[in-house]
Amino acid sequence: MTVKGDRKCRVRVFLALAMAMAGALAVSTVRAEWADIIADVSLELLHTDNLNQSAFNADMESDTGIVPRLSLGRYYQANDLTRVRLTVDLSAEHYDEFDKLDSVTAMAGVVLQHKFGIGPQKPWLRAGLAFGRKDAEVGIRDSDLIEASLRTGKRLSERMDGSLGFRYFRRDGGTGVAIEPGIGGNVFDINNWSVDGTLNYLLTDKSLLSATYTYRNGEFDSACTPGNVGTVLANENVRAITLDDVFGGCVYRLDGNSDSLYVNYGYALGHHAALNAGIEYRNGKADVLGYETTIFRISLNYSY
Numbered sequence: 001m002t003v004k005g006d007r008k009c010r011v012r013v014f015l016a017l018a019m020a021m022a023g024a025l026a027v028s029t030v031r032a033e034w035a036d037i038i039a040d041v042s043l044e045l046l047h048t049d050n051l052n053q054s055a056f057n058a059d060m061e062s063d064t065g066i067v068p069r070l071s072l073g074r075y076y077q078a079n080d081l082t083r084v085r086l087t088v089d090l091s092a093e094h095y096d097e098f099d100k101l102d103s104v105t106a107m108a109g110v111v112l113q114h115k116f117g118i119g120p121q122k123p124w125l126r127a128g129l130a131f132g133r134k135d136a137e138v139g140i141r142d143s144d145l146i147e148a149s150l151r152t153g154k155r156l157s158e159r160m161d162g163s164l165g166f167r168y169f170r171r172d173g174g175t176g177v178a179i180e181p182g183i184g185g186n187v188f189d190i191n192n193w194s195v196d197g198t199l200n201y202l203l204t205d206k207s208l209l210s211a212t213y214t215y216r217n218g219e220f221d222s223a224c225t226p227g228n229v230g231t232v233l234a235n236e237n238v239r240a241i242t243l244d245d246v247f248g249g250c251v252y253r254l255d256g257n258s259d260s261l262y263v264n265y266g267y268a269l270g271h272h273a274a275l276n277a278g279i280e281y282r283n284g285k286a287d288v289l290g291y292e293t294t295i296f297r298i299s300l301n302y303s304y
Helices: 002-026 226-235
Strands: 037-048 065-076 084-097 103-115 124-136 145-153 160-172 189-202 206-226 240-244 250-269 275-284 289-303
Touching: 189 226, 206 226, 206 275, 226 250, 250 289
Parallel strands: none
Antiparallel strands: 037 065, 037 289, 065 084, 084 103, 103 124, 124 145, 145 160, 160 189, 189 206, 206 250, 240 250, 250 275, 275 289
């Protein structure tokens, strides 16, 4: 079997296992007030109108994808107010039309969380570090991943809580064929950071409305057809560019920043499961070109 066939097989096997586990957990009747074992699973259906993050309306590609996630781990109580969380997180992405973008990701992470006092109104601080590997259908998209995060929050009222977070992300991908003199082909060597703020409001005992604003700064990848490559090179400081086996044309890396707003509605299905539906809008900008994306998400989540 070819390497490509092996990757496709791994994606399909993971999808099947994750969906089977989601079904098994969803019918569980076990209830625990608190458990130090972490077993979270979710199955998300998403649709995006700009999957390739293109700056040109004619080049934008839309698609629908399915994303199963599985998180296993354990909490360790360091003291009365401090806990350590160790997890292994698995996820996969499978797209309906652009299946060459399919991938499987495995991450291992540690989170240290401290609460500044006893009681629901006391603030908390959380620091996390995770390392992982992304195995993609197209070889140059295979990547080593590093994430570092810092987050703080507190309950603001009986029904509302909020949090602020910082995240650093690094991706070390493969190197494609250099197609422009003086510019490398390591498109997926990406570094960026982001800050965000989240508000959660409990509408009823079973429903929660959440809103998250995120500002991101740093490198990102984008794609365009051959007819628009000249426009990109003439207007932007392109850090890397190579041929794109997923969408055709070229894929390139550049610096920029973006704003995004994500609104989500969650409804509890019993004590452990929840159904979520949300919409995210992203508006990015490089030196000259702009990048807009809208993503619709529906997910079933189960936490033990």
